Amino acid sequence: SVVELGTEICDSIACARDHVVALRTKLGELAASSGLKIASMGTHPFSHWRDQLITEGERYQEILKDMQSLARANLIFGLHVHVGIPNRETAIHVMNQARYFMPHIYALSVNSPFWVGQNTGLKGYRLKVFERFPRTGIPDSFESLSEYEDYCKLLVKTACIDNAKKIWWDIRLHPFFDTLEVRVCDAQSRVDDTLAIAALIQAVIAKLHKLLHQNITFRIYRRRLLDENRWRAARYGIGGKLIDFGKEAEVDERSLLRELLEFVSTEVKELGSEKEMAHIERIIREGTGADRQLAAWEGTEDMKAVVDHIVGETYEGLILP
Incomplete structure (x- = not known):
């Protein structure tokens, strides 16, 4: 079964943390009452989409009618982060700038190396399914x-x-809310990873919004160039190299992430998200969710052991009896 959780509007990353912990805790309690456990990741390591039922809701049935087998096979799980920008004209221009950073952020979030029981060889297979x-x-x-x-x-x-x-799209102007919605990231197993990535997204949008009002903008690169980095992020995660188009050179993704952290450091302080951003350094050092899944697999070659690992991470930080 797939369950979608959504927080209320949060005025700080600390508020978002409270909501995420409360939602996961409640879901864990409900699952336990039926003898089940919850797990969060970008794709299930071995569950097959053919075995899943599709929600009877009208919207989902319309998508199924339109997309057919593409919709049936869409057994993927993402982390979507909304950042409020009341002026939609401004939001479009911020979106134009933020496109450049989508591969960098996705590389940090990759958490889907397996698909229907196979090691795909990619750190982030979810986007390949959704494409x-x-x-x-x-x-x-x-x-x-x-x-x-x-x-x-x-x-x-x-x-x-x-x-x-x-x-x-990976990032879009939401049609009904005054937000930019970043949709590129895989669902995260650990609460701390979830909040760290959300904090990074918030800080990047805040930085670009501030620069725009100072009449400072980045060069707008064509989608086909950005797609090169998007592919590299999906294939290698933070273990590979992305292209610095300004330098016309490959650069280690970990180095680029540290540059990005420095780029938004002022905004991080203003937003009060230092704790969450410090956790990004842990991900850079220890690896992404995909890296940890693969480590669990390499030690056992047992997909159930991988799921046990994911479940363990999903329950980290929850308040359960």
């Missing part, structure tokens, strides 16, 4: 909010979509 859907991946840049809205209106007018919620 089968239309309107996914890193978006193109938009010159203005009106250009983006014209794009959405055209898709609705031509019956491609009924509303912009069916635009599933």
